[in-house]
Amino acid sequence: MLAGMRLLATDLDGTLVFHHVVRQADAEALVRWRAAGNLLVLATGRSVRLVQHAVEVARASTSIGLDYDYAVCATGTTVIDAAGQVHRTRTLEADQVRAVVRAIGDVTQAPVSVFASTLERDYVLDDPIGLSTDQRTPPDRFTAAPLSQVAGLGVTSMPLHIPDVRTSAALASGLEETVDGISCTRSTGFVDVTAAGESKGMGLGRLAELLADQGMEVSEVAAVGDSWNDISMFEQADVPCAMAGAPGEVVEAAGGRTTPSVAAFIDALLA
The missing domain is CATH 3.40.50.1000 (HAD superfamily/HAD-like)
Incomplete structure (x- = not known):
C-alpha cells in the first residue's frame, strides 16, 4: 500500500x-x-x-x-x-427534473435561469437573466433545448442561477420541501439541484x-x-x-x- x-x-x-x-x-x-x-x-x-x-x-x-x-x-x-x-x-429521475422546473415558479417570483448538466453536455432550459448569452460566456458552453428533450437524458445536476443570496436560500429550501428526493446546495449565485444526499x-x-x-x-x-x-x-x-x-x-x-x-x-x- x-x-x-x-x-x-x-x-x-x-x-x-x-x-x-x-x-x-x-x-x-x-x-x-x-x-x-x-x-x-x-x-x-x-x-x-x-x-x-x-x-x-x-x-x-x-x-x-x-x-x-x-x-x-x-x-x-x-x-x-x-x-x-x-x-x-448519480442522476436525477426524469420526473424529478420536470418537477423542479414546474416548482420554481411556485416557490419564487424572482427570475431564475435554469440549466441541466449531463455527462456529455450542458443545457439551458430557461435563461431570463441572460447568463448563457453573456459576452463573457463561451458561445459553445450551453445548448438550448426544451425540457421534454432533456429531462430523460441522465441529468446529474440542475444549476439554477439566482444572484440574490436571500432569494437563493428561500428557493433552495422551497424546492426541497416541494420536490421529493432532491437536495439543493447553494453556491455563489447558484442553487444546484441533485439527487438527495449528494x-x-x-x-x-x-x-x-x-x-x-x-x-x-x-x-x-x-x-x-x-x-x-x-x-x-x-x-x-x-x-x-x-x-x-x-x-x-x-x-x-x-x-x-x-x-x-x-x-x-x-x-x-x-x-
Whole structure:
C-alpha cells in the first residue's frame, strides 16, 4: 500500500478560477503540490464538461495549465479521473427534473435561469437573466433545448442561477420541501439541484473509497473553497480552509482558517 499521500481538494470558481482566469501563482503552487507526491482533486459544482473548460482556461491564462488527479464534479454526483474516465455518477429521475422546473415558479417570483448538466453536455432550459448569452460566456458552453428533450437524458445536476443570496436560500429550501428526493446546495449565485444526499463532501468520501480499493492510503485531506457548497467538503477534511472574504458560515465551517489564495494555502501545507 502506498502510504503517506496527502490530498488537496480545491474548489474552482471563486477559489481557483476568477473571471475566466487562473492566476499564475496558483497554477505554479498546484504543480509544486503534485511534484511533492500529493494528490490534487478539483471539487466543483461544474459538470464534467465544464471542468474541462476550466482546464482550458488555465492553459490559456497561465504558462503551465492545470493538471489534476481526480475531479469531483456536479456537486459531488460524479467522480472522474484525469483521463476523463467516469468512476461514479448519480442522476436525477426524469420526473424529478420536470418537477423542479414546474416548482420554481411556485416557490419564487424572482427570475431564475435554469440549466441541466449531463455527462456529455450542458443545457439551458430557461435563461431570463441572460447568463448563457453573456459576452463573457463561451458561445459553445450551453445548448438550448426544451425540457421534454432533456429531462430523460441522465441529468446529474440542475444549476439554477439566482444572484440574490436571500432569494437563493428561500428557493433552495422551497424546492426541497416541494420536490421529493432532491437536495439543493447553494453556491455563489447558484442553487444546484441533485439527487438527495449528494454534495461535494459525499463525492470526496466516495473518492476516498475508490482510492482505498486501489491500495492508495491518504494520510491527510486538505480542502479550500469559498462558498456554502464547500461546507460539506470541509467536514471531510483534516485541514479545511476558506477563501478570505467567504461568507461567515463558510469561514466558521473551516474552523476560522482563511487564505488569500490557493497558492498561499499550498505554501502553508508544504512548509
